[in-house]
Amino acid sequence: MTMDMDTAQDAAGLPIAGGRECWGHLRSLLKVQWRALAATTVLLLLGSVAGVLTPILLGRIVDAVVARSELRDVAILAGLVTGAGIVSALLLLAGGRLLVACLQRALAELREEVFAAALGLDQGVVEDAGTSDVVSRVTGDVEAITQSVSGVLPRFTQAAFVIVLTLVGLTAIDPWLALAALAAVPVQLYATVRFLRRSRPLYRRLRREESTRGQAIIESVRGADTVIAGRAHGPRLELISRRSLSAVETGRQTTSARNRFNGGLNLGEFLGLAAVLAVGFWRTGDAGLTVGAVTAAALFFHRLFAPIGALLSSIDDLQRAAAGLGRLVGVLLAHPGTPVRQEIADGGISLRSVSYRYRPNAADVLGGIALDIPAGCTTVLVGASGSGKSTLAQLIAGVLTPRSGEVLVGGVPAAEAWHGRRRAVLLVTQDTHLFAGTLADNLRLAAPAATDSALWSALDEVGAGWARELPGGLDTVLGHDLDDGRIQGLALARVLLADPAVVVLDEATAHSGAEGELDAAVQAVARGRTAVIVAHRFAQAEAADLVVVLERGRIIERGTHAELVRQPGNAYARLHAAANRGAPHVDRCLFEAQSPA
């Protein structure tokens, strides 16, 4: 398999594993199946040997006919040809099937590893790479490898066996004929090397362009509201069409390279067969080779056509699969490894000199954050839009990894914090997903073993009275007519069922409609655990143990609501005073409030 790709990093993407890393990974996946692989080798070898007998026996038939032997002898030879053909086909089939099974098992394991790694990637890494890069790796690249594994690779291996044994057979008949057959080699070699040199960067470029085109489409769909509001259809369509056109152009160049390659292979075959026939004509006269032997040699050469063609044209698919494999193993390289799980001491949170930026060369969106939240406390984060509340919430949840400093939960890094058999921190955002299935399915995501009564009591605690009115109760299949506020209610009920030591709510009640509708639910969720809440309303801040005010990525004030409003000069107190005066933009939506003047 051609895997001598350079270890590389896509223009702005996840790493691409080099040949050595890919081989190393493949070897470790295949090593466990060495018995099956050994059996495959034996079957393919025996199948190829049986196959080599066919031209030899056909040559004998020609000699028997030339020598006017008895019909019975010819019939026996014909019977043997048929037998050898059948045995060869069966053995090659069995060997091929066994090989496919081994490879598919290895691929299934690789796929699982890659999916797990992709899910465990730091969100910052995914952002840097572009969501589409990750998606195209776990879809398009997996697809390319799957196709190779079930079709091309077994064909390639069978062809390699047949070619080697046919060449041995050809040399055994007459080395001059074998030499003549080699006339095909320079032409085919030239065509292959030229193709490999051209196609490798083309394939890589194609995958990258397909991925950036996908990214443009995903972003346009995700940001459809903004596109519509900003009347940006034209530029978005123009971007998508530009990227599509460059992917199509690269696809066209790839196809034309492949066509030239196939032409080179055909020319080589023609030259080789012509040389074998010419040398055969010469050797039947002088060297006493029989017509049957030359016929066998010509058939041997002819037999090479299909496997050589299969082998060389498989290189095309194998290249694509190798490029895909490099990108898949690259996901494993991007993943810091199997996440470490450390049991937390308690639900206390401690941030030390934490800074974060979304892209390596961008400015810090959070800097110098030092914060201690004792276990069991409810803390609200407030600040103007863009001040860094969500980023801080995600750092505490371990979804983002700080660029510097540390975020500890219960004394261990947030991403590694476990409480019993679960993650210690659970993050709920406003983008809560409703999973296809019943109400019970949606709740048991958090606690698969929860009883029906546990589900009902979680629903009651978050005030989801509407659930009691559902016609099918817990077995009601939820549809997309469920409003966002109810979906958020379900997310809060899931927190109660999962019972984490720490809960982080990032605008988790943003869709709750009437003011304060889910406040009681939030209080229920925060009770008995450490809670960090990106606050919407002063009511939430008033009920909290600690209020942390952020401005442009820094903590500017902290204290209880009562303490903060007592200091008239500070930002929080001014905001509160404005709310009490009934300023329209304050209080109703604290988290959206403009930076305090």
Ligand SMILES: Nc1ncnc2c1ncn2[C@@H]1O[C@H](COP(=O)(O)OP(=O)(O)OP(=O)(O)O)[C@@H](O)[C@H]1O
């Ligand atoms: N995925 C991202 N990629 C790049 N920059 C980001 C990303 N998410 C947030 N930012 C930037 O980081 C800064 C802090 O954003 P963050 O969402 O944490 O603020 P916030 O206080 O939660 O704002 P809001 O209340 O509007 O959600 C902002 O300047 C924002 O533009």
